[in-house]
Amino acid sequence: MELDIGNALGGSPGLTEDTLEHLDERVGIAHERIEQGRADDEHGYAALNLPETVDTDAIRAAVEPFGTPAAVLTVGIGGSALGAATISAALADQTDVEAHFLDNVDPEDTAELLDSLPLDDTVVNVVSRSGTTAETLSNFLVVREAMDDAGVDWTEQTFVTTGDDGNLRNLADTHDLPSLKVPEGVPGRFSAISTVGLACAALQGLDIEGVVAGAQTAMDDLSGSLYDSPAYAYGAVCYGLAERGALTNAMMPYAESLEYFAEWFAQLWAESLGKEQVGQTPARALGATDQHSQLQLYRAGPRDKLVTLVRPREREDIDIPETDLEGLSYLGGSGLGDLLDAEFEATEASLAAEGRPNVRIEIDAVDAEGIGELLYAMEAATVMYGELAGLSTFTQPAVEWGKKAARGLLGGGDFAEAEAVADKRTFTIE
Amino acid sequence: MELDIGNALGGSPGLTEDTLEHLDERVGIAHERIEQGRADDEHGYAALNLPETVDTDAIRAAVEPFGTPAAVLTVGIGGSALGAATISAALADQTDVEAHFLDNVDPEDTAELLDSLPLDDTVVNVVSRSGTTAETLSNFLVVREAMDDAGVDWTEQTFVTTGDDGNLRNLADTHDLPSLKVPEGVPGRFSAISTVGLACAALQGLDIEGVVAGAQTAMDDLSGSLYDSPAYAYGAVCYGLAERGALTNAMMPYAESLEYFAEWFAQLWAESLGKEQVGQTPARALGATDQHSQLQLYRAGPRDKLVTLVRPREREDIDIPETDLEGLSYLGGSGLGDLLDAEFEATEASLAAEGRPNVRIEIDAVDAEGIGELLYAMEAATVMYGELAGLSTFTQPAVEWGKKAARGLLGGGDFAEAEAVADKRTFTIE
Missing domain, CATH: 3.40.50.10490 (Glucose-6-phosphate isomerase like protein; domain 1)
Structure with missing residues (x-):
């Protein structure tokens, strides 16, 4: 996996190379904590x-x-x-x-x-x-x-x-x-x-062995310096940007086969980091489709976003047939994948031109090793973010209340939470 | 369509009944502007x-x-x-x-x-x-x-x-x-x-006639007062909450058949309102699934969110069979739909208990009339929000840059934007 944070530097919000140096020191300390947790098979770190x-x-x-x-x-x-x-x-x-x-x-x-x-x-x-x-x-x-x-x-x-x-x-x-x-x-x-x-x-x-092998590759890449560890670097950059106002992280893979990945990431990020009044909100997006939906907001809305663009370096392509349709002849000879890649790079540059921070993640291909590497790296990034922010990354206390309320409503026991549901304040407009 | 804004009042961020009164005056003025645009078939208002x-x-x-x-x-x-x-x-x-x-x-x-x-x-x-x-x-x-x-x-x-x-x-x-x-x-x-x-x-x-009939119902409900118009009330409440810090609006239907609706809404909201450094970020969610993914963040993360819960009042249900499984007997006799409704109300109350604003939207059913009504109402809400915020609701200027860049990259003409792509700053970590 390769991470390119060039477009996270210098924008607004943005990091500087100095900030990276400071973050790197903290990544070293957090890495030791994580290694200790792994060595002791502590809850969460064991993952x-x-x-x-x-x-x-x-x-x-x-x-x-x-x-x-x-x-x-x-x-x-x-x-x-x-x-x-x-x-x-x-x-x-x-x-x-x-x-x-x-x-x-x-x-x-x-x-x-x-x-x-x-x-x-x-x-x-x-x-x-x-x-x-x-x-x-x-x-x-x-x-x-x-x-x-x-x-x-x-x-x-x-x-x-x-x-x-x-x-x-x-x-x-x-x-x-x-x-x-x-x-x-x-x-x-x-x-x-x-x-x-x-x-x-x-x-x-x-090929589940391939998935695990990919995860192993990402695990072997963990190190005490963000400059050597894409997973930790991603976690640290997201944390640094969130501290500077990027409260939303739009996860935008350019591959339909990774659409579920964005959903998986949204749970990982939200449940792990959304607590104690902090936490970056994950937004699920999909390239190139959401260029026609969310890009207006990402480029011109509030400066509270980081956009993470993910793509495979290789994919099977389909040639766009030559055409007699006027004005479209430039497409002939390209593939759909070439078009998708051009849109990926155009979106990156379009955000960067407005100083909107974005990060590029590339995997070799959407295959067993590639998805294993990506999943593991995002988990390690989440743990790193949690360490830097001082959060209890592995708990989700805020979901219990609703579970009890629902259970009480269905007659599965006496719960004060279910009574609170009945007390709902209504203000109806029809 | 019925809108219940009870849980948008008094929280943090939250509105008061006084705020509603103030908003109502502005809704009246905006309504006149919208009516004029409709009468003149102005771009956008014609919709x-x-x-x-x-x-x-x-x-x-x-x-x-x-x-x-x-x-x-x-x-x-x-x-x-x-x-x-x-x-x-x-x-x-x-x-x-x-x-x-x-x-x-x-x-x-x-x-x-x-x-x-x-x-x-x-x-x-x-x-x-x-x-x-x-x-x-x-x-x-x-x-x-x-x-x-x-x-x-x-x-x-x-x-x-x-x-x-x-x-x-x-x-x-x-x-x-x-x-x-x-x-x-x-x-x-x-x-x-x-x-x-x-x-x-x-x-x-x-039944496309039914869809249009539903839209007509929502159109007939437009009026110069938010107290009489659920669509305008929704737009005004979202605007008021965004002004008070709810920069994200999580659209969370409790029906798989409305999952695409949340995507449609995300485009409508983002492209219409995301400009001039403002605009509420739409987050797509799905109940009850995302209670196990996003609710931790919504309830305990930053106080920058509004959650919009949507459900049909009626749906075909499936009985949950009686079971000998210990601890689950309380589910027997309920339907899956009853469980879904209990989770809906539990989520609402769970957010409200923490003072997290949320709004309930109900349609009679997910049928032709219901979806027509919902789509039209959300469009009218978007236009109202845009009026209150003083935005050019019907343009999307920030998406053109990337289109030119992509076209240039594919050899479809000379565009300065394509050259900017080549100048990308890279900072790679592998």
């Missing part, structure tokens, strides 16, 4: 050891009974779905096994998906760390009933990834379902390079 | 007349030659795609005609899509106001060649929506293609309720 601790052979062995299904339906939400979805989307061109995700509790969407799936040749991949996540378990109960109704033996086609105990573990034990354990000390949003993110890819027959 | 000026019979007649295809492939980008995609996604359960969109120039994605489509039974719906948009025309040339290669006569299966002249108009004239005109005075991002947004839906056999 950065996954390239060494994940057992791909065990994952392969666990999914082996399912052979090659027509489809894999992953039932999970948040960190239990986004890593798997990101890897599957990046590598979709390398498998005939379709991947689908039930990561919401929308009844219409669920019904439509279940109607369209070949249930007798679909593996259901249920993922929940606690084994009690209401959305995931509700969806699983609905899927299980649909399989029953279709005359399919769900116990033959269900795969489980969960913790040592809880409802899902009991279910797996009772019905002797193939299963894997979520790793210890790894928060959901940091679990892409583990059983949680890789089981789906393995069920699709994808 | 708010579309429910009266769009000719659905003409749209139906224009697409009639195509009968009922297996699929419609819309080739367009930005405002030429997002409105159509939003309507098609909202009404997907009401048609068997699949809708696909080529709204990016990603070669891998394009190749995959063309491979998967039944080209001999697909109508290609090309949309470009100018008839020269590089991305759209390039994609069309690729699609046309793929049809040639598949032995399909593309001239029999291509539908065009464009202006009075330009490449696309010439193409339509030369090959006698069925076509429609883009409306006068309507910027692309305000064109959902016009030929631009409705042709795709008509090709799918959807």
